Amino acid sequence: MSKDKPSIPKGTRDFGPATVVKRNYIFSVIKRTFEKFGFQPLETPTMENLSVLTGKYGDEGDQLIFKILNSGDFLAKISGQDLEQGYKPLTRKISEKALRYDLTVPFARYVVMNRNEITFPFKRYQIQPVWRADRPQRGRYREFYQCDADVVGTNSLLCEAEIVLMIDEVLSTLGLDDVTIKFNHRGLLAGIAEAIGAFGREADLCVAIDKLDKVGQEAVNQELRTKGISEESITNLQPILGLSGSVEELLPQLDKLLKDSAEGKRGLQDIRGMLAFLGSFSQTQAKLELDVTLARGLSYYTGCIFEVKVNNAQMGSISGGGRYDNLTGMFGLPGVSGVGFSFGVDRIFDVLEELNLFPQDSQTITQVLIANFDEASMTYALPVLQAFRQAGISSELYPDSAKLKKQMAYADQKNIPYVLLIGSEEMQSGQLNLRNMRTGEQEKLDLPAILAHLKNNL
Amino acid sequence: MSKDKPSIPKGTRDFGPATVVKRNYIFSVIKRTFEKFGFQPLETPTMENLSVLTGKYGDEGDQLIFKILNSGDFLAKISGQDLEQGYKPLTRKISEKALRYDLTVPFARYVVMNRNEITFPFKRYQIQPVWRADRPQRGRYREFYQCDADVVGTNSLLCEAEIVLMIDEVLSTLGLDDVTIKFNHRGLLAGIAEAIGAFGREADLCVAIDKLDKVGQEAVNQELRTKGISEESITNLQPILGLSGSVEELLPQLDKLLKDSAEGKRGLQDIRGMLAFLGSFSQTQAKLELDVTLARGLSYYTGCIFEVKVNNAQMGSISGGGRYDNLTGMFGLPGVSGVGFSFGVDRIFDVLEELNLFPQDSQTITQVLIANFDEASMTYALPVLQAFRQAGISSELYPDSAKLKKQMAYADQKNIPYVLLIGSEEMQSGQLNLRNMRTGEQEKLDLPAILAHLKNNL
Numbered sequence: 001m002s003k004d005k006p007s008i009p010k011g012t013r014d015f016g017p018a019t020v021v022k023r024n025y026i027f028s029v030i031k032r033t034f035e036k037f038g039f040q041p042l043e044t045p046t047m048e049n050l051s052v053l054t055g056k057y058g059d060e061g062d063q064l065i066f067k068i069l070n071s072g073d074f075l076a077k078i079s080g081q082d083l084e085q086g087y088k089p090l091t092r093k094i095s096e097k098a099l100r101y102d103l104t105v106p107f108a109r110y111v112v113m114n115r116n117e118i119t120f121p122f123k124r125y126q127i128q129p130v131w132r133a134d135r136p137q138r139g140r141y142r143e144f145y146q147c148d149a150d151v152v153g154t155n156s157l158l159c160e161a162e163i164v165l166m167i168d169e170v171l172s173t174l175g176l177d178d179v180t181i182k183f184n185h186r187g188l189l190a191g192i193a194e195a196i197g198a199f200g201r202e203a204d205l206c207v208a209i210d211k212l213d214k215v216g217q218e219a220v221n222q223e224l225r226t227k228g229i230s231e232e233s234i235t236n237l238q239p240i241l242g243l244s245g246s247v248e249e250l251l252p253q254l255d256k257l258l259k260d261s262a263e264g265k266r267g268l269q270d271i272r273g274m275l276a277f278l279g280s281f282s283q284t285q286a287k288l289e290l291d292v293t294l295a296r297g298l299s300y301y302t303g304c305i306f307e308v309k310v311n312n313a314q315m316g317s318i319s320g321g322g323r324y325d326n327l328t329g330m331f332g333l334p335g336v337s338g339v340g341f342s343f344g345v346d347r348i349f350d351v352l353e354e355l356n357l358f359p360q361d362s363q364t365i366t367q368v369l370i371a372n373f374d375e376a377s378m379t380y381a382l383p384v385l386q387a388f389r390q391a392g393i394s395s396e397l398y399p400d401s402a403k404l405k406k407q408m409a410y411a412d413q414k415n416i417p418y419v420l421l422i423g424s425e426e427m428q429s430g431q432l433n434l435r436n437m438r439t440g441e442q443e444k445l446d447l448p449a450i451l452a453h454l455k456n457n458l
Numbered sequence: 459m460s461k462d463k464p465s466i467p468k469g470t471r472d473f474g475p476a477t478v479v480k481r482n483y484i485f486s487v488i489k490r491t492f493e494k495f496g497f498q499p500l501e502t503p504t505m506e507n508l509s510v511l512t513g514k515y516g517d518e519g520d521q522l523i524f525k526i527l528n529s530g531d532f533l534a535k536i537s538g539q540d541l542e543q544g545y546k547p548l549t550r551k552i553s554e555k556a557l558r559y560d561l562t563v564p565f566a567r568y569v570v571m572n573r574n575e576i577t578f579p580f581k582r583y584q585i586q587p588v589w590r591a592d593r594p595q596r597g598r599y600r601e602f603y604q605c606d607a608d609v610v611g612t613n614s615l616l617c618e619a620e621i622v623l624m625i626d627e628v629l630s631t632l633g634l635d636d637v638t639i640k641f642n643h644r645g646l647l648a649g650i651a652e653a654i655g656a657f658g659r660e661a662d663l664c665v666a667i668d669k670l671d672k673v674g675q676e677a678v679n680q681e682l683r684t685k686g687i688s689e690e691s692i693t694n695l696q697p698i699l700g701l702s703g704s705v706e707e708l709l710p711q712l713d714k715l716l717k718d719s720a721e722g723k724r725g726l727q728d729i730r731g732m733l734a735f736l737g738s739f740s741q742t743q744a745k746l747e748l749d750v751t752l753a754r755g756l757s758y759y760t761g762c763i764f765e766v767k768v769n770n771a772q773m774g775s776i777s778g779g780g781r782y783d784n785l786t787g788m789f790g791l792p793g794v795s796g797v798g799f800s801f802g803v804d805r806i807f808d809v810l811e812e813l814n815l816f817p818q819d820s821q822t823i824t825q826v827l828i829a830n831f832d833e834a835s836m837t838y839a840l841p842v843l844q845a846f847r848q849a850g851i852s853s854e855l856y857p858d859s860a861k862l863k864k865q866m867a868y869a870d871q872k873n874i875p876y877v878l879l880i881g882s883e884e885m886q887s888g889q890l891n892l893r894n895m896r897t898g899e900q901e902k903l904d905l906p907a908i909l910a911h912l913k914n915n916l
Contacts, residue, residue, distance in 0.1 A: 005789075012503035012504075015501040016575075020500065020501050036850070037854060038824040041478040043473040044472050044473075045470035045471060046589070049464070063529070069549065069552070073544075073545045074545055075548065076545075087534075096467075113465070113472075119867060121868075123854070133530075280840035282841075365496065378616075379738060382738035397616065400613075409577060
């Protein structure tokens with residue numbers, strides 16, 4: 001057996017108890033909201049057949065898929081010739097499976113495989129880890145969770161409106177109340193391309209505009225030139241990039257600008273449809289902002305697109321999504337329109353830490369520790385312990401008669417709010433000593449009073 | 459892009475909503491119980507360094523570990539010579555990481571890596587999937603969840619007693635009330651080896667006796683002969699294999715039998731210690747049975763061992779565990795005693811299905827579906843929908859004005875207990891039509907009455 005100092009693979013993380021508890025708090029808020037809106041959970045296998053994944057994420061993405069070596073003698077069917085052709089063709093011969101790269105492709109695969117059993121519209125959410133062989137960096141991991149919710153099988157703009165409502169509910173429940181939900185529509189981007197005299201070039205436009213926030217207007221123009229967009233088109237684009245104002249102010253300007261573009265008009269109609277639904281619900285906390293420069297990289301979006309920013313924190317987008325018309329087309333099932341979005345849990349975690357928004361009781365598992373002085377106090381404590389647990393109070397008895405200081409440190413480290421001290425005096429009187437670890441106050445109470453006190457204060 | 463019919467790797471499973479919801483019910487009962495007893499959650503990465511895993515599960519186990527191909531040009535550092543040495547040495551050159559095979563070794567690795575930050579005793583639970591390249595069979599998968607709870611850093615027999623209490627609480631909460639918790643102690647097995655004149659041969663004894671249930675007494679004896687156990691020892695063993703009766707009846711017989719064995723006496727003392735703790739708690743539902751033929755395969759157990767059987771179901775052990783004295787020794791940290799156990803969720807799932815024990819409300823996500831007749835009813839429904847959600851009721855509005863039959867089928871398929879029908883008459887009167895999908899009853903009520911009705915009935 002190896003006695004080397006053990007380690008974990010770079011880009012992966014152990015989540016110790018304090019972190020898991022906080023992460024679970026975020027997951028539970030997301031999950032509760034998804035379910036409140038009628039989304040059902042789906043779980044797909046960690047391993048997918050390599051043929052399901054390859055070709056779905058571009059060449060660069062394919063390189064980042066973690067492949068699993070075939071079990072047993074994977075060399076048995078390999079010849080010297082296979083080796084000479086390099087590692088890429090060889091990979092296909094010694095590996096048939098890979099770790100999932102996102103939750104979208106497995107979802108599309110699931111829908112196609114189960115199309116006859118699924119009742120559409122199908123509202124599913126999925127909270128599972130994904131793996132990417134990216135170079136690890138601060139905030140970028142090789143294993144991380146995605147939290148996706150998608151509806152497929154309906155064109156209704158109610159779904160877009162409900163995405164806004166869900167984002168608002170999750171973030172305001174987490175205490176994030178200064179949030180902007182930016183949205184745009186792929187049709188607007190196509191219409192703008194048309195309007196500036198660059199018909200059909202919206203893909204290049206998107207890629208360049210997507211970087212506007214990061215690199216600035218001049219660098220975007222330079223990229224557009226490199227892509228062969230004419231100077232005239234670039235000049236026409238400038239006032240559009242500078243458009244600002246409320247949705248109500250922007251829509252009439254866009255009506256004028258895009259009046260000759262079918263795609264542009266489709267985009268404006270969808271946006272008005274979504275806003276009409278939102279108007280029927282009472283006001284959301286999040287600010288809604290139409291941003292015609294919002295592009296989002298993923299090429300499969302065809303309708304509304306979303307991106308969410310916390311205004312008072314140092315962090316990029318914490319959620320995003322949009323409508324796609326043909327996600328299942330990659331597996332031979334065309335014409336299933338859908339719309340979905342995703343929360344970035346690692347980023348939300350960092351924002352909540354930065355703003356100190358994790359509630360204290362989201363950080364506690366054990367609610368009462370009973371200190372262990374000696375065999376007599378331990379024996380006395382056992383039925384007390386059982387009474388706590390029967391009352392639904394998470395509790396434990398320190399298993400050894402260790403020094404009190406050590407037991408207190410244990411309670412501190414586990415963030416346990418109450419310690420019960422049962423010395424010989426307490427055993428005689430039945431008045432047990434309950435210590436509030438946050439305030440340092442101690443109170444002598446009998447068991448029923450302790451149970452009542454805890455019920456009221458936990 | 460591939461248009462082939464997509465599939466998933468053999469031995470893996472998609473969990474559709476109906477299954478996830480039932481599985482989550484089991485997980486939540488287990489999790490709630492672990493936390494009630496003061497266990498904290500830990501999560502370790504899916505990928506471990508191969509060096510952490512190899513050599514921990516025996517040669518056969520090593521073969522069943524899923525290895526991950528190094529990313530990039532894994533052939534770059536490979537020579538023709540490497541290839542001639544066969545696939546096993548080559549694996550080490552093209553793979554550095556692997557999928558975790560169980561939760562025990564990663565836990566030991568975590569404890570050793572974080573020994574300076576952890577406050578002992580460390581009570582952790584871990585509910586995560588593991589992967590084994592086993593030949594898939596009915597009930598045996600290549601990806602499956604383990605639910606482990608362990609305490610390390612204390613010898614207290616309170617931990618053994620609490621394992622019994624937790625097993626009892628989880629299974630009785632799930633409605634499994636005819637359960638036997640079998641236990642034994644490795645010291646008893648060593649003592650029996652000594653008593654029958656086969657001192658030090660308890661490992662061979664365990665391996666053979668472990669199969670008693672499956673192959674019968676004669677085949678066990680045959681295996682013992684093959685292992686070189688003398689005829690005299692085998693003859694001495696027979697009455698011991700046949701020992702039966704309550705714990706109270708067995709203990710005095712074992713006192714006599716093992717009076718000259720230090721290991722045997724240690725085992726009896728531990729068992730009495732555990733039973734004394736259990737006696738201080740009120741009676742558990744599960745039957746406790748001392749079974750001196752219980753061996754459990756895993757060689758790292760050194761103290762009490764457990765195994766759990768549901769008596770009225772066709773299923774093997776659904777939970778098991780025991781005490782080990784040196785789990786972290788494999789990573790160079792000796793002397794950390796611990797005790798732990800694990801629930802088999804797939805088996806529990808099958809038992810609950812067999813006995814029809816999944817509660818109906820554990821199978822529901824959406825509680826109310828609002829039917830969608832036309833644009834007017836849809837607009838009317840939006841604030842109603844919001845009122846439901848604000849009251850904490852999971853609800854959805856069918857997104858399209860589809861045929862009612864289709865919408866009802868949707869509610870049925872999602873197991874939604876109530877459908878709200880808002881036709882033109884209902885909109886005028888404000889008396890909305892609430893249909894109970896289980897009974898078929900319909901009732902006309904205003905919104906506050908509906909909210910009250912749902913609050914009382916969900």
